[in-house]
Amino acid sequence: MPTALVTGASRGIGRAIAERLASDGYDVVAAARSRTELDEVVAAIKAAEGRARALVLDVSDPQAVAAALTGAEVDVLVNNAGIGILKPFMELTAADWQRTLDVNVNALYHVTRSVLPGMIARRSGHVCTIGSIAGRGAFVGGTCYGATKAFVTSWSESLMLEVRDHGVKVSVVMPGSVTTHFNEHVPSDADGWKLTARDVADTVSYVVSTPPNVLVHRAEVRTLTVPKGRAR
Numbered sequence: 001m002p003t004a005l006v007t008g009a010s011r012g013i014g015r016a017i018a019e020r021l022a023s024d025g026y027d028v029v030a031a032a033r034s035r036t037e038l039d040e041v042v043a044a045i046k047a048a049e050g051r052a053r054a055l056v057l058d059v060s061d062p063q064a065v066a067a068a069l070t071g072a073e074v075d076v077l078v079n080n081a082g083i084g085i086l087k088p089f090m091e092l093t094a095a096d097w098q099r100t101l102d103v104n105v106n107a108l109y110h111v112t113r114s115v116l117p118g119m120i121a122r123r124s125g126h127v128c129t130i131g132s133i134a135g136r137g138a139f140v141g142g143t144c145y146g147a148t149k150a151f152v153t154s155w156s157e158s159l160m161l162e163v164r165d166h167g168v169k170v171s172v173v174m175p176g177s178v179t180t181h182f183n184e185h186v187p188s189d190a191d192g193w194k195l196t197a198r199d200v201a202d203t204v205s206y207v208v209s210t211p212p213n214v215l216v217h218r219a220e221v222r223t224l225t226v227p228k229g230r231a232r
Contacts, residue, residue, distance in 0.1 A: 084100075131174040
């Protein structure tokens with residue numbers, strides 16, 4: 001049974017991805033900081049006759065990541081963990097800035113660098129990172145968050161070019177607005193127009209299920225209809 005490691009798997013998009021990949025037949029390693037929420041995810045997957053285990057991990061902590069993941073055999077890595085602090089630049093604190101970079105950017109290095117050598121050695125594997133269309137469009141409050149998602153796109157493409165000849169696939173899934181508890185600054189979805197976490201999970205499932213000779217490197221997924229005056 002192939003193994004899928006999903007970061008940020010305790011809620012929202014990450015939980016939906018973990019549940020979907022488990023239903024696809026993966027043995028899921030659900031990683032996040034909250035033991036209580038992870039246990040709920042694992043219980044739900046097992047109740048649906050899937051396989052999963054919890055990994056309590058702060059992906060922004062390089063020592064913790066190295067201790068937990070170095071040498072781990074992972075067939076699919078979904079880099080989903082992320083935070084969004086959406087404030088005008090002059091309202092961002094140095095702590096806001098550093099925390100966003102640590103989770104949205106630096107964690108990609110720590111986690112991917114731990115499992116990628118094994119993929120290269122086995123000449124198989126898939127690294128799928130959750131980006132955002134915010135990474136290619138400017139908006140007020142996006143000086144830090146939007147920049148980190150632009151990084152995700154550039155990093156993913158460069159990594160793809162580096163490892164494709166080693167049999168390893170690299171993809172980035174870029175959702176538009178999604179109904180989650182991602183952060184308290186995003187307006188509620190009272191009208192029900194946004195994507196659901198399951199929509200994004202379905203996209204990830206498709207991207208990682210392509211035949212060995214096929215790579216979907218970049219997938220942008222949006223809601224079809226958007227209320228007048230709403231972005232994305």
